[in-house]
Amino acid sequence: MAGGARVTSPALFATIGATPEGRDLAQRIRLVAFDVDGVLTDGGVYLGDVQGQRLEFKRYHIQDGLGMKLLQRAGIKVAIITGRVSESVALRAAELGVDAVVQDVHARKLPALQRIAGEHGIALADVAFVGDDLPDVGPMRVVGLPVVVANASADGLEAARFVLQRNGGDGAVREFCEALLRARGVWDVLAGGWVESRAREVPA
Numbered sequence: 001m002a003g004g005a006r007v008t009s010p011a012l013f014a015t016i017g018a019t020p021e022g023r024d025l026a027q028r029i030r031l032v033a034f035d036v037d038g039v040l041t042d043g044g045v046y047l048g049d050v051q052g053q054r055l056e057f058k059r060y061h062i063q064d065g066l067g068m069k070l071l072q073r074a075g076i077k078v079a080i081i082t083g084r085v086s087e088s089v090a091l092r093a094a095e096l097g098v099d100a101v102v103q104d105v106h107a108r109k110l111p112a113l114q115r116i117a118g119e120h121g122i123a124l125a126d127v128a129f130v131g132d133d134l135p136d137v138g139p140m141r142v143v144g145l146p147v148v149v150a151n152a153s154a155d156g157l158e159a160a161r162f163v164l165q166r167n168g169g170d171g172a173v174r175e176f177c178e179a180l181l182r183a184r185g186v187w188d189v190l191a192g193g194w195v196e197s198r199a200r201e202v203p204a
Helices: 011-016 020-028 062-073 087-096 109-119 134-142 154-159 172-183 187-197
Strands: 031-034 046-050 053-057 077-082 100-103 127-131 145-148
Touching (some): 020 172, 031 109, 053 087, 087 100, 134 145
Parallel strands (some): 031 077, 031 127
């Protein structure tokens, strides 16, 4: 898909879902991998020192997390691959229960993605990768659905097939999750099921 005409959402999946080829692509996606800085966050990093201990904080968009959970409810594996090592990422990944998380200070994202896909028996043609900058270009060049946030770098935009309307850290991940699930025809069922599950009393 990389190198084809780029389309911004919501037009992409409204269009892609209207053709047999597009519907097939949406149905084929079995793994979605997300970058962190600039995708799950706005790219800002808070660094500090408390009594000699280095601390790093990131801000996440809460709606993104629910979108990722709904991907999993649709049977899609979810991975986080980042080039920074941070306890914040480990905490967020554990909170969301993602299927795989890789933090590699050398930003070797393509080998990480290949390993995750291989472990789950998933072809790279059936993978979507959501990134924003140079470290994400490698994975985006080989997956079936390469995606970038609206404020991606020029190199990221060049490698993408799907350009989101929202910026990283500002609900772009939720935008993508919802668009993909709508293209698969399952958003309404999943969203309705989530609402219903939260409307019941918790057993004592």
